Amino acid sequence: MRDIPGPAVVAEALVKTYPGDVRALDGLSLTVQPGEVFGLLGPNGAGKSTTIKILTTLARPDAGTATVAGFDVLREPDRVRRVIGVVAQRSGADPAATGRDNLMLQGRLYGLSGVPLKRRVAELLDRFGLTDAAGRAVKTYSGGMQRRLDVALGLVHRPQVLFLDEPTTGLDPEARAAMWTEIARLAADDALAVVLTTHYLDEADRLAARLAIVDAGRVVADGAPETLKGELRGDAVHLRLRQAAGTEVATVLGGLPGVREITVDGVTVSARADDGAAAVPGILAALDRAGVPVASVTVARPSLDDVYLRYTGRRFNADKTADKTAEKTAANTLEVVA
Numbered sequence: 492m493r494d495i496p497g498p499a500v501v502a503e504a505l506v507k508t509y510p511g512d513v514r515a516l517d518g519l520s521l522t523v524q525p526g527e528v529f530g531l532l533g534p535n536g537a538g539k540s541t542t543i544k545i546l547t548t549l550a551r552p553d554a555g556t557a558t559v560a561g562f563d564v565l566r567e568p569d570r571v572r573r574v575i576g577v578v579a580q581r582s583g584a585d586p587a588a589t590g591r592d593n594l595m596l597q598g599r600l601y602g603l604s605g606v607p608l609k610r611r612v613a614e615l616l617d618r619f620g621l622t623d624a625a626g627r628a629v630k631t632y633s634g635g636m637q638r639r640l641d642v643a644l645g646l647v648h649r650p651q652v653l654f655l656d657e658p659t660t661g662l663d664p665e666a667r668a669a670m671w672t673e674i675a676r677l678a679a680d681d682a683l684a685v686v687l688t689t690h691y692l693d694e695a696d697r698l699a700a701r702l703a704i705v706d707a708g709r710v711v712a713d714g715a716p717e718t719l720k721g722e723l724r725g726d727a728v729h730l731r732l733r734q735a736a737g738t739e740v741a742t743v744l745g746g747l748p749g750v751r752e753i754t755v756d757g758v759t760v761s762a763r764a765d766d767g768a769a770a771v772p773g774i775l776a777a778l779d780r781a782g783v784p785v786a787s788v789t790v791a792r793p794s795l796d797d798v799y800l801r802y803t804g805r806r807f808n809a810d811k812t813a814d815k816t817a818e819k820t821a822a823n824t825l826e827v828v829a
């Protein structure tokens with residue numbers, strides 16, 4: 492185990508404004524511990540990449556402070572760079588060079604050479620399942636292989652903190668699952684702190700020991716996914732209507748005992764109920780009396796999407812794939828087709 496004194500990352504009240512008065516960060520704070528996979532979850536434009544840029548010394552905050560492995564990002568950028576690995580959204584590998592040559596070059600950039608470098612490269616090729624493909628040009632690799640090589644490149648110099656910007660975007664489900672396994676193992680085996688950004692709810696839920704929900708440049712909620720979900724009282728009840736409804740639906744449901752936090756968005760209605768299954772007959776009867784036809788009802792334990800709704804007032808909806816997967820993985824889901 493590597494010995495990092497104190498937290499792996501501390502960011503306090505970071506502010507960053509881009510030209511055109513775009514306030515990308517508006518007082519963002521977070522703490523990441525060694526050996527922890529920490530997720531920054533938020534839709535496009537929330538400020539995740541800007542946070543990573545500041546923590547990796549690629550951008551300066553207008554206000555606020557940050558340390559990585561105890562080093563100040565503004566005062567000690569060189570020391571920060573030596574203890575971090577960065578895997579950007581776009582691959583840094585040379586597509587014309589082989590996987591092995593990419594790793595060797597990266598190692599040399601960090602001052603490794605000779606046998607220790609060769610040994611490290613062989614170790615990483617093996618660990619990421621790239622030994623057989625090591626002599627092939629990277630442009631012949633599959634998307635999953637390229638992404639694994641990107642992560643290996645970020646680890647050559649044995650960093651204490653690894654930053655992964657959307658590590659599985661564009662990967663097929665199998666490659667995503669393999670990447671998740673690998674990331675979880677990295678943190679567990681090497682006490683490496685992993686900070687990853689994602690706009691996939693299921694990725695944050697599965698992978699992050701702790702996560703921060705980022706909205707409009709601030710952390711609006713943070714904690715273990717299970718804790719955040721556990722803080723929501725009661726079950727989530729989702730209704731799909733046969734046609735879009737207005738505020739009358741909220742009025743009808745708001746009058747039922749134990750039903751609260753009602754949001755109506757076109758044909759989709761969400762509410763919270765102490766006992767979802769017990770509340771469903773009353774909900775259906777009330778909507779029937781009000782002449783609102785219901786297509787389907789789902790009762791589920793709170794999901795991260797519900798957590799997101801609670802703290803931002805909006806459904807996550809970053810993209811359709813993320814939503815579908817999140818629905819599929821929602822635990823204890825009971826679907827009633829009306």
Ligand SMILES: Nc1ncnc2c1ncn2[C@@H]1O[C@H](COP(=O)(O)OP(=O)(O)OP(=O)(O)O)[C@@H](O)[C@H]1O
Pocket residue numbers: 509510513514515533534535536537538539540541542690
């Ligand atoms: N170089 C820049 N110049 C001007 N505006 C910028 C710049 N970089 C980011 N922004 C803006 O700052 C805000 C936050 O962007 P950022 O890239 O940090 O968000 P994000 O959560 O990482 O989104 P994504 O998932 O799309 O990467 C957005 O409104 C974005 O348009």
